[in-house]
Amino acid sequence: MLTRSAKRLLGRTLPRYHNEAPLKPAHLSSILYLQRSNTPLNGDCSGLPKGISKKESFCGHRMHSTTGFRVAEPLQLGMTEMVPDLVPLPSDIRYDDLVITTSKRLQAKPRLDATTLKFGAVYTDHMLQVSWKDGLGWTAPSIDPLGPISLHPCAQVLHYAVECFEGMKVYKGKDGQLRLFRPEMNMDRLARSAARLTLPKFDKVELLECIKELVRVERDWVPDAEGFSVYIRPTMIGTHPFLGVGPTREAMLYVILSPVGPYFPSGLKPIKLYVETENVRAFSGGVGNYKIGGNYAPTILPQLRGSHLGCSQVRDLSITSLYHLVVALPESPFAARFPALSNAQH
Amino acid sequence: MLTRSAKRLLGRTLPRYHNEAPLKPAHLSSILYLQRSNTPLNGDCSGLPKGISKKESFCGHRMHSTTGFRVAEPLQLGMTEMVPDLVPLPSDIRYDDLVITTSKRLQAKPRLDATTLKFGAVYTDHMLQVSWKDGLGWTAPSIDPLGPISLHPCAQVLHYAVECFEGMKVYKGKDGQLRLFRPEMNMDRLARSAARLTLPKFDKVELLECIKELVRVERDWVPDAEGFSVYIRPTMIGTHPFLGVGPTREAMLYVILSPVGPYFPSGLKPIKLYVETENVRAFSGGVGNYKIGGNYAPTILPQLRGSHLGCSQVRDLSITSLYHLVVALPESPFAARFPALSNAQH
Numbered sequence: 217m218l219t220r221s222a223k224r225l226l227g228r229t230l231p232r233y234h235n236e237a238p239l240k241p242a243h244l245s246s247i248l249y250l251q252r253s254n255t256p257l258n259g260d261c262s263g264l265p266k267g268i269s270k271k272e273s274f275c276g277h278r279m280h281s282t283t284g285f286r287v288a289e290p291l292q293l294g295m296t297e298m299v300p301d302l303v304p305l306p307s308d309i310r311y312d313d314l315v316i317t318t319s320k321r322l323q324a325k326p327r328l329d330a331t332t333l334k335f336g337a338v339y340t341d342h343m344l345q346v347s348w349k350d351g352l353g354w355t356a357p358s359i360d361p362l363g364p365i366s367l368h369p370c371a372q373v374l375h376y377a378v379e380c381f382e383g384m385k386v387y388k389g390k391d392g393q394l395r396l397f398r399p400e401m402n403m404d405r406l407a408r409s410a411a412r413l414t415l416p417k418f419d420k421v422e423l424l425e426c427i428k429e430l431v432r433v434e435r436d437w438v439p440d441a442e443g444f445s446v447y448i449r450p451t452m453i454g455t456h457p458f459l460g461v462g463p464t465r466e467a468m469l470y471v472i473l474s475p476v477g478p479y480f481p482s483g484l485k486p487i488k489l490y491v492e493t494e495n496v497r498a499f500s501g502g503v504g505n506y507k508i509g510g511n512y513a514p515t516i517l518p519q520l521r522g523s524h525l526g527c528s529q530v531r532d533l534s535i536t537s538l539y540h541l542v543v544a545l546p547e548s549p550f551a552a553r554f555p556a557l558s559n560a561q562h
Numbered sequence: 563m564l565t566r567s568a569k570r571l572l573g574r575t576l577p578r579y580h581n582e583a584p585l586k587p588a589h590l591s592s593i594l595y596l597q598r599s600n601t602p603l604n605g606d607c608s609g610l611p612k613g614i615s616k617k618e619s620f621c622g623h624r625m626h627s628t629t630g631f632r633v634a635e636p637l638q639l640g641m642t643e644m645v646p647d648l649v650p651l652p653s654d655i656r657y658d659d660l661v662i663t664t665s666k667r668l669q670a671k672p673r674l675d676a677t678t679l680k681f682g683a684v685y686t687d688h689m690l691q692v693s694w695k696d697g698l699g700w701t702a703p704s705i706d707p708l709g710p711i712s713l714h715p716c717a718q719v720l721h722y723a724v725e726c727f728e729g730m731k732v733y734k735g736k737d738g739q740l741r742l743f744r745p746e747m748n749m750d751r752l753a754r755s756a757a758r759l760t761l762p763k764f765d766k767v768e769l770l771e772c773i774k775e776l777v778r779v780e781r782d783w784v785p786d787a788e789g790f791s792v793y794i795r796p797t798m799i800g801t802h803p804f805l806g807v808g809p810t811r812e813a814m815l816y817v818i819l820s821p822v823g824p825y826f827p828s829g830l831k832p833i834k835l836y837v838e839t840e841n842v843r844a845f846s847g848g849v850g851n852y853k854i855g856g857n858y859a860p861t862i863l864p865q866l867r868g869s870h871l872g873c874s875q876v877r878d879l880s881i882t883s884l885y886h887l888v889v890a891l892p893e894s895p896f897a898a899r900f901p902a903l904s905n906a907q908h
Contacts, residue, residue, distance in 0.1 A: 370818060379859070
C-alpha cells in the first residue's frame, strides 16, 4: 500500500533527500519502506526493493526497539548500495504520510451514564502512533487498531520515567460539530515537556492534524450529551534500551481516546478535601511546571490517605498552593492540620 | 510441564487454598495453570482441565495485561464450577514455583575492555519475571530468554511513572565464587519504593532466592577481572490499563542482568564536576529517598549541559548537598556560579 505522499512523489523531486534528481519507481519502493518502517515483522514484503530478501531485511531486529525502524535500517543499507546519492535527512511528523488501518472488530459504545462511565477505563477502537530515532527522525504516523506496545525491558520509560503526556477533550456541539478546545496550547506544552526530558521535537501543526484525523475516525464515539466528551491522551515515551541515565535516542508518540462523563458525576456540590501536609508535590527548581509522568506517581498514596477519610480530592500544601483560601471549620477533623499551613507561611 | 511445587503437592493438602481436602490430579492441573498463568497465548494447552476448551480459556484476554493472568481468570471461573470449594488466596512470590526456560540462542560474551564495555548497553540472555494482580497476588516466577514486554498503551507506568528499581552487583572472587553485596538491603529498599507508589508487597527472601537462581543461570557472564561485575536491575512497574491516577491493580516485577566494567574507566582520577544551580533534584517532603523512576528523568538535561562543558558528573545544589565541601578555583568558569550556593545557605 502506498502512502498518499508516496503516490504524489512519483516522478517528482523529493526535497527531504539530499539529491534532487527525479524519482523513479525503484527509489519510491525504498522510500515507502523507510516511511513505513513500523511495518510488523510479519508484514507484507511484496514491495521490497530488488536484491533485498525478506530474510536479510528482517533478520536480527526482533529486540531492537518498539515498533519503529525495525525494517528501516537494513533497507536503508541496501538502498544506499543501490542508489548511492539517496541519503535520507531526519524526517518530521507529516500528516500527508499518515496511514490508516481500521479495526475489523469494533466495540459496542458504552452507556452514557455519569455514574458508571469511569474516567479513563474505556478506550476507543483505534490509536495514533509514530516512532522516532536519533538521526533518522520520525517514521510515518499511522492510525491502527488499539493494540499492545512492545518494549525492550531496558527501555528508558520503564526505569527513568522518560515520559510526558497531554490531556485534551473533543466535544460534540448542539450543531453536531466536533470541537477541540485550544488544542495548539496542548501541542505547545507537550513540546515543552518533551524538551525537558530530552525527548524529540516534532511538528506541532502536523501532529495536531493527525490527532484530528484520529478523532474523525472515532467520531461515533463522541457522546451527544451535556457534560460528556472524548478525552484525548497524547503520550510520548523514551524507548531506547539503555540502562545508563542519558539522553533519549529512541522514542514513541501515541494517542489514545477515552469517552468520559462529567468530572464530578454528583454535580458541582461542595466536596471534601484532604489537606496533605507530608508530600510536597511542586517546589522551586523542580519540574512541577511540566506534564511529565514522575510528577504523578508520588500523588497516589496521599490520594489513598484522603480517600480513607472520605475525601474526594487532595489539597496539596506546596508553596504555590498558599494563595488559595482554605477555611477549616472548628469541628472539622482537619482543623488540627492547619498549624502546618501556618508553619509554611513563616 | 509441572512446577517443582506442583509435583510436591500431588496427594497432599494445599495450605494456600481455603479447603484442606487432599488434592486430586484434576485439581492439580487447575492449580498448575493458575500458577503458570503467564503462559503465552500460543502455549501448550494439553494440561487444561476437562470441560474447558482452549478457545474459551484464551478468548478475549489479548489486551488484558502484560504477561500475567491472561489464562488465570477464565480457568479460575471454570475451575470454581468444577471444584466449588477450591478458591485461591492471593499468593506471594515463591522460589519453589520458579519455572526456568533456557534460551537456545546464547549470545557471545563481550570483550572485557573497560573503555568499550559501556554501562547498561549489553544484557545477558535471560530475565526473571513475575506478575501481580490485586486480589490474586503473584504468579509463579519464571526465568525466560530475554524478550520484549508487551504493555497496554494505557498502562500506568507509561503515563504516571509507577515504576521503581534497584541496582545490585554480583562479583566473582579470586576463589571463583560469586558474591552479592548486601542484597537483602536492596530488597528492603525495593519494598519501600514499591510501597510509596502503591506497588505490591512481595516476599523479599523468596525474590532474592529467585534472583540468585537467575545469577546461577547466567554465571558464565560474570567477568573474572578486577573492576568488572554483572549489574543486576530488579524493576517493578504498574501495568494496570487505567488513565485515572489511582492505586496499582496490576504490576510486573522483572530482573535483567548487564555485564559492566569499572564505574570510572580512567581510574580514580580527579574529574570535572558541573555545578547544577537550576534543577533541584531532592527536597524536603519530596520522594528523593525512594529509588523511583520519576527522580531520574529530570536529571538528564542538567547532565547534558555539564557534558557540553566537558564535565563527567553533575553536582546538584539541593539542600542535602550543602554538607559537601566544594572548592572553586578562581580561574574556573564555574566560579561565577557560586553566588547561588551562598544564596541557598541563607
